[in-house]
Amino acid sequence: ELEPLDKWILSRLHRLINFATEELEKYRFNLFTRELMNFVWHELADDYIEMIKHRLYGDNEESKLKAKVALHELLYNIILLLAPLAPHITEELYQEMFKDKVGAKSLHLLGWPAYEEDRIDEEAETLGKLASEIIGAMRKYKNSHGLALNAKLKHVAIYALDSYDMLKALETDIAGTMNIEKLEIIRGEPDLEERIIEIKPNFKSVGPKYGRLVPKITAYLKENARKVAKALKENGKVEFEAEEQKIELGKEDIVIRKAVFSEGEEVETVVVGDAVILFF
Numbered sequence: 213e214l215e216p217l218d219k220w221i222l223s224r225l226h227r228l229i230n231f232a233t234e235e236l237e238k239y240r241f242n243l244f245t246r247e248l249m250n251f252v253w254h255e256l257a258d259d260y261i262e263m264i265k266h267r268l269y270g271d272n273e274e275s276k277l278k279a280k281v282a283l284h285e286l287l288y289n290i291i292l293l294l295a296p297l298a299p300h301i302t303e304e305l306y307q308e309m310f311k312d313k314v315g316a317k318s319l320h321l322l323g324w325p326a327y328e329e330d331r332i333d334e335e336a337e338t339l340g341k342l343a344s345e346i347i348g349a350m351r352k353y354k355n356s357h358g359l360a361l362n363a364k365l366k367h368v369a370i371y372a373l374d375s376y377d378m379l380k381a382l383e384t385d386i387a388g389t390m391n392i393e394k395l396e397i398i399r400g401e402p403d404l405e406e407r408i409i410e411i412k413p414n415f416k417s418v419g420p421k422y423g424r425l426v427p428k429i430t431a432y433l434k435e436n437a438r439k440v441a442k443a444l445k446e447n448g449k450v451e452f453e454a455e456e457q458k459i460e461l462g463k464e465d466i467v468i469r470k471a472v473f474s475e476g477e478e479v480e481t482v483v484v485g486d487a488v489i490l491f492f
Contacts, residue, residue, distance in 0.1 A: 215275065217385055218282040220340025221260045223333040224251065225289060230327040232293055241297075248293055256286065259344045262361075266388030289325045342375060343382050346489070349482045350390045353491060362391055367492035369396040369474075374486045402474055402488050404481070408437045410469040417465050428454040433466065441468060 214222070228251050235244040264279040288310055291302040299320065306319035316322050350368070354361060368390075372379055376399045379386075387395040411433045413419075419426055432452055433440055443450040449462045471478050474490055482489040 214278050214282060216336055216339050216381060217260065217263055217343060218278055219333045219336035220343075221255065222282060222285060222331055223337050224255055224340070225286060226328055226331040229289065229293070229325050233324065233327060236296075245297060248290075248297075252290060255344075256290075259340075259347070260286075263343060263347065263385055263389045266385075266391075270388070291319065292322065292325045295319055339378055339381060342378050342485070343385060345484050346370070346379070346382070346386060346487065347389050349484050349489060350386075353480070353482060353489075354390075365390060365392045365491065367394045367396075368392050369398060369402070369490040369492070370487050371398050371400055371402045371490070372487040373399065373401070379487065402481075402490060404479075405473045406470055407473055408441055408468060409471045409478075410467070411437045411440065412467050413461070414465050414467050418461065422454075422457075422459065425454045425457065425459070429459060429461075432459075437468075440466065444468075 228247060231247055232244050235241075235247075264283075267275045267279045270276060287305075291305050291310075295302045303319050306314075310319075311317075314322070350365075351361060354363060354365075370379055370386075376397065379397045383395060383397050386392070413426060413429050413433065415426065418429060422429060432454065436452075440450050444463055444466065449460060450466070451458065451460050453459065472481055473479065474492075477492055479490045479492050482491075
């Protein structure tokens with residue numbers, strides 16, 4: 213019994229075989245080539261292989277074997293599909309990897325890959341699509357923070373309602389693929405609080421206008437951060453006095469930096485469908 217992501221990629225493979233067969237019978241080589249490239253480059257290389265590396269190099273021998281079985285079927289069928297387009301390299305791969313087991317003298321003496329309708333698994337494809345989206349969002353997070361794709365994430369929580377059960381089924385794969393030390397899959401919505409963590413004058417605009425009063429303005433903004441933010445949101449400006457002089461500051465005069473907190477810890481959030489990912 214293969215694991216869910218193995219079933220997903222093999223289901224996608226058989227959809228490709230069906231599409232390729234229909235398109236080649238109509239001599240539409242361009243459409244066949246486009247779909248084959250998209251499958252190999254994105255679904256197989258970008259997604260599936262990245263998702264099973266932790267299994268191939270892990271200690272769970274049963275899971276490792278299942279991944280190898282799926283890879284064997286994938287590669288064998290892909291070189292058959294690719295053979296009309298790249299006959300020489302596919303023949304080389306066949307001779308090196310499959311000839312001893314298959315027995316045929318040449319790849320080009322073998323039949324076209326057979327489409328098996330019973331290999332199509334809608335549930336597995338839904339699961340695979342979700343895994344790709346969640347892991348894709350986490351990869352973007354790492355990239356935006358200058359982290360290597362194999363860098364460890366200490367703590368990640370995923371809150372979800374409709375997709376909770378699917379995410380629980382993917383928990384090991386998500387944690388393994390993204391190298392997450394502590395991954396929580398939680399049914400429900402996160403309790404998030406947005407806080408102002410820094411507020412200060414825009415010295416380029418405030419300095420020339422108010423000169424020696426800038427320290428007083430800075431202190432007022434820090435002491436009244438929530439009040440100031442509310443006034444800016446509602447009125448587009450804030451008014452107060454400093455040393456009996458009226459101060460009026462617009463949005464362009466104030467720098468506000470906010471952060472999101474969950475259970476007292478600062479987090480970054482990413483939304484994927486109904487799932488909310490929290491990076492601690």
